[in-house]
Amino acid sequence: MRIGIHSGYWSAGPPPGIEDAIVAADALGVDSVWTAEAYGSDAFTPLAWWGSRTRRIRLGTAVAQIYARTPTATAMAALTLDHLSGGRAILGLGVSGPQVVEGWYGEPYRRPLARTREYVDIVRQVLERGAPVAYDGEFYQLPTRAEQATGLGKSLRSTVHPLRADLPIHLAAEGPKNIALAAEIADGWLPLFYTPRLDAEFREHLEAGFAARAPERSSRADFEVSATVPVVVHDDVEKAADAVRPFLALYVGGMGAKGANFHRNAIDRLGYSEAADEITELYAAGRRAEAVAAVPTALVEDIALVGPAEKIARDVEAWKGTAVTTLLVQGDATAVRTMAEILG
Structure with missing residues (x-):
């Protein structure tokens, strides 16, 4: 199992010390570093900046928002980053949710799976550069056939020759159909709330997608599953769990509209519906500290690695037999170093 770093979202500014941590991780042989975006920092710029100070570590977006850019613009960003980094880019894509998509990007949140399928098709056309890009889909038409268009548009081919026509595309997915779609059309899956306890169920969803996978796609043996896993090293398990509770409370109670x-929904599938109801109710009432306190330690330990290094070393054994190929550490430099020592 490989190790990566998930740098997460920026808050008011860049994460303190992250550049030095990434440079150190590159020297340690850490596999990859990943960035996120929602409605603050973007996912590509930090990778270009941090990537300029590294030589080996792969550079992934987890995730670049599909609604934030046209497919061709995303392909341009990915192939540019791939050239600048010497072939280290991984394009991770995701659809976010209706609050962000409609409130920030100003796009209707409709049929996200179908939109994702079209989006990936177009990105691959750009990267393959076999012919001028043309597409006539429900969501994307190239050239456009919008009523207000001039009608002068023409199919174009990227002026830049992509470094890799097979630049890997990964999909962030939480629901069963989304997971299956990742296995069908992408080169990897980016799960957020993975637990070894439900590994068999996750594998079933992946198998459904592999069964529909086109023969020209990369081998399923090369398919990557890069799971974001909070890691907190501390002698006290409860105090370590306290560092993860705000993250879970936010995603359960503060991300997305009611319903x-x-x-x-992903937390419900893990079996914590009752706790999630309480967290959601408290969060909506503005009682955020209580919402955080309501996150069960059992839930934290299901999706994270917390406690003394010896306990984490024992707990990570359950992850080794799962479909996960890369464990993306969400934590500080101590967490990354501890996981590198345990799995190195």
């Missing part, structure tokens, strides 16, 4: 929170 349309896909992160909450």
